[in-house]
Amino acid sequence: MIQASSVAIYGVGLIGGSVALALRAAGYTGEIIGYGRRASELARAVDLGVVDRYGLDAGDVAAQAQLHLVCVPVLAMRQVFDAIASQLKPGDVISDVGSTKQSVIEAARAAFGELPGGFVPAHPIAGTERTGVSAAFDSLYRNRLAILTPTEASTEAAAMEVERLWQACGARTIRMGAAHHDDVLAATSHLPHMLAFALVELLATRPDHDEIFMYAAGGFRDFTRIASSSPDMWRDIALANRGAVAANLDALILRLQDLRSAIACEDADQIESVFRRAKQARDAYVNLTEQTPDP
Numbered sequence: 001m002i003q004a005s006s007v008a009i010y011g012v013g014l015i016g017g018s019v020a021l022a023l024r025a026a027g028y029t030g031e032i033i034g035y036g037r038r039a040s041e042l043a044r045a046v047d048l049g050v051v052d053r054y055g056l057d058a059g060d061v062a063a064q065a066q067l068h069l070v071c072v073p074v075l076a077m078r079q080v081f082d083a084i085a086s087q088l089k090p091g092d093v094i095s096d097v098g099s100t101k102q103s104v105i106e107a108a109r110a111a112f113g114e115l116p117g118g119f120v121p122a123h124p125i126a127g128t129e130r131t132g133v134s135a136a137f138d139s140l141y142r143n144r145l146a147i148l149t150p151t152e153a154s155t156e157a158a159a160m161e162v163e164r165l166w167q168a169c170g171a172r173t174i175r176m177g178a179a180h181h182d183d184v185l186a187a188t189s190h191l192p193h194m195l196a197f198a199l200v201e202l203l204a205t206r207p208d209h210d211e212i213f214m215y216a217a218g219g220f221r222d223f224t225r226i227a228s229s230s231p232d233m234w235r236d237i238a239l240a241n242r243g244a245v246a247a248n249l250d251a252l253i254l255r256l257q258d259l260r261s262a263i264a265c266e267d268a269d270q271i272e273s274v275f276r277r278a279k280q281a282r283d284a285y286v287n288l289t290e291q292t293p294d295p
């Protein structure tokens, strides 16, 4: 269990709320304080038993906590870091849950002047397409992965406290460099979200969209679930990781053009071999993830 006797969650939505619930479910007895902009949402978080109390001033909240977890969209993190910077105390641990890591580290460097030893960025690879505290649940991180991307300044003690946090939530932790994280996640998370948003938006702007959605099969529903994700959050991710996202979009556009040519030329072998390689890779991935032992 974490050593901090009080935790501040900045942004009590799906991800921050689920951390609070998971900590409680794991037996954490310290205080959990929420910060946000909307009193109504935070009052609901208290009613749901997600946080013990809340504050609308990030600096005041920071002064009362030892572990600070920033759970707002990635381009809003700078604002929170700015607001808490002057209230951090020696020994405090600061982390975040952002889907991009280099941008968050740059925001922290700008807000704190230099990167604090207690700052250890992290990213739970778990979530849903839903948003807000009502969508939070305590088992979200169970048997999932949390990636830590310690900076050159992070202390080992702080990294271990962040590992204890995610392990208490039921996750397995690993560490990697922030640039590598952003590169890998651009391919497996950011690109599929861009594709789902673009596909659904393309179909939604057709004049016959009511009719075509009515006849959509299960595959359409499976493939497009993530297009129901938060537009604000994904706008920030697309911008914050724009280099890697653009490179992955370029690669996909080339693949789609190749597939289009093969279809136009009726190149059955080429079409089938693309589909076959994709099926093999996806089946192998599903097999592998189903065999991963519980942490």
Ligand SMILES: NC(=O)C1=CN([C@@H]2O[C@H](COP(=O)(O)OP(=O)(O)OC[C@H]3O[C@@H](n4cnc5c(N)ncnc54)[C@H](O)[C@@H]3O)[C@@H](O)[C@H]2O)C=CC1
Pocket (backbone or CB within 6 Å): 010, 011, 012, 013, 014, 015, 016, 035, 036, 037, 038, 041, 071, 072, 073, 074, 076, 079, 080, 097, 098, 099, 100, 123, 124, 125, 126, 127, 128, 129, 130, 131, 132, 133, 230, 233, 237
């Ligand atoms: N949704 C997902 O599946 C995952 C999201 N993440 C990351 O977690 C973070 C939070 O995402 P969710 O919890 O899904 O979103 P959410 O929309 O459920 O919660 C975000 C919370 O932050 C608050 N907020 C937004 N801007 C703010 C600001 N400037 N100041 C103060 N509060 C602000 C919102 O009011 C809301 O309560 C994002 O950085 C996202 O990249 C990471 C892993 C999975």
Ligand SMILES: O=C(O)C(=O)Cc1ccc(O)cc1
Pocket (backbone or CB within 6 Å): 098, 099, 124, 125, 126, 127, 128, 129, 189, 226
């Ligand atoms: O809804 C889904 O399946 C997701 O892919 C959730 C998700 C969204 C963003 C992340 O950074 C990590 C996980």
